[in-house]
Amino acid sequence: MEKLKKTERIAVLVKILSDSPNHIFTLGYFCDMFNAAKSTVSEDITAAKKLVEQMSLGIIETIPGAQGGVRYKPLTSEKKCLEFLHDLCIKLKDSSRIIPGSFIYMSDIMYNPVCCSRLGEIFASRFSDMGADYVVTIETKGIIPALMTARALNLPLVIARRDNRVTEGATISINYLSGSSRKIQTMSLSKRSIMEHSKVIVIDDFMKAGGTIKGLHDLMAEFKAEVVGTGVVVSTLEPRLKLIKDYYSLFILKDVDTIKKSIDIEIGI
């Protein structure tokens, strides 16, 4: 392969780093790729770092020492984050989203890959310094924002199931009381999916009273894992007393008026 120019090296470096957020690449990796000296690659990294920060495209971080290297963090600036949530909020207010039972249809937004990638980056920006080992969620809809958060943080995703599937081996199950429907439900997780004494971030799509998320916290306690952050895309204003404290909710759904056909939702952060 012909040797790359400095300008080309920087572009490749930025691309490879940002394709694998939070993955630590050694300097040697790029020295081999570019057939260049460490000092050259170091200079390239400095230039890439400056550029990415100048354009508010995240942060490139160098980690010193034997385990060191360089990594990219997709930090969303507060301004960009609010702009994005503001646009999304307008879409969510569309009265055609109202579904019988005062629910709102969100799948088209939540399952849009550009949109859920951004939601994941927003959660990742919030929880990036928590030293988490896993991102945990429960099937089904929570998987989407949770996977995108896991991708942005480069952490394994763990999915609790609402039943006991045979293909996961031995599981730990708990019963929990769904906060809004007051029904006893079960959630299960394969024993081998989380190491004891881990730190986890809990992500879900929707929270009413918080019963399911409380269940996930309880399930984590069974794994001797510590919940270091909890994020939900939408939480409802009522009931005001939630079963968990300290959660980060991107939107607060205040009211769905099925008669007037209006949705009252606002940014929660």
Added chain:
Amino acid sequence: MEKLKKTERIAVLVKILSDSPNHIFTLGYFCDMFNAAKSTVSEDITAAKKLVEQMSLGIIETIPGAQGGVRYKPLTSEKKCLEFLHDLCIKLKDSSRIIPGSFIYMSDIMYNPVCCSRLGEIFASRFSDMGADYVVTIETKGIIPALMTARALNLPLVIARRDNRVTEGATISINYLSGSSRKIQTMSLSKRSIMEHSKVIVIDDFMKAGGTIKGLHDLMAEFKAEVVGTGVVVSTLEPRLKLIKDYYSLFILKDVDTIKKSIDIEIGI
């Protein structure tokens, strides 16, 4: 903001394009961002295009005309694809993955964000020219590779449910016969999730006889949608006669020997 140098513009261009695979950006978008003339941005795109292809990092494509612009396709070369699947195959052969019932534990691999991103890019490379409108899957495990395929193709993801949840509005449901367990099961999909006469790609994590995927094909027929591609991560060798034809399977699971504790699996493509 100070004006960017050519070298910097190319790096930013490559980053922004590859952050949103298959999203078409207008030239004007980058002209505004860089405060530069169209001719300048065109030259930058040509340079970025050459670089990305030279490094086998995908393809940058310019689309002429009024609806035109530039987009990035994360095409995985056959060589890179096979290297990646080869490494994964070795991991999947680890006998500690055997679970009672001749299943193999794959969640740690499937839910690893780097790994599932790559799987999604491989499916996307295969199906990129099919003109699909949606990527369709069924809960739960299929969601992960399906979302990553949707991300790489910039298509909305659609998730069929195994029950009728109230929060999705009117649904279309079908009964299907699970090919291996011979049980009648139900799958449902919100009526508003797919427009009639769409083209869809079906992605799932695992296929034995193909009953579930056949069910998804039947469900698509109810939406008057055409299935233009079907991809599974792992399919079993037995039964050899599957309920569907024309599928793309990354791995073929030939045998799980619970006595000898060995897993016989190979690359399927």
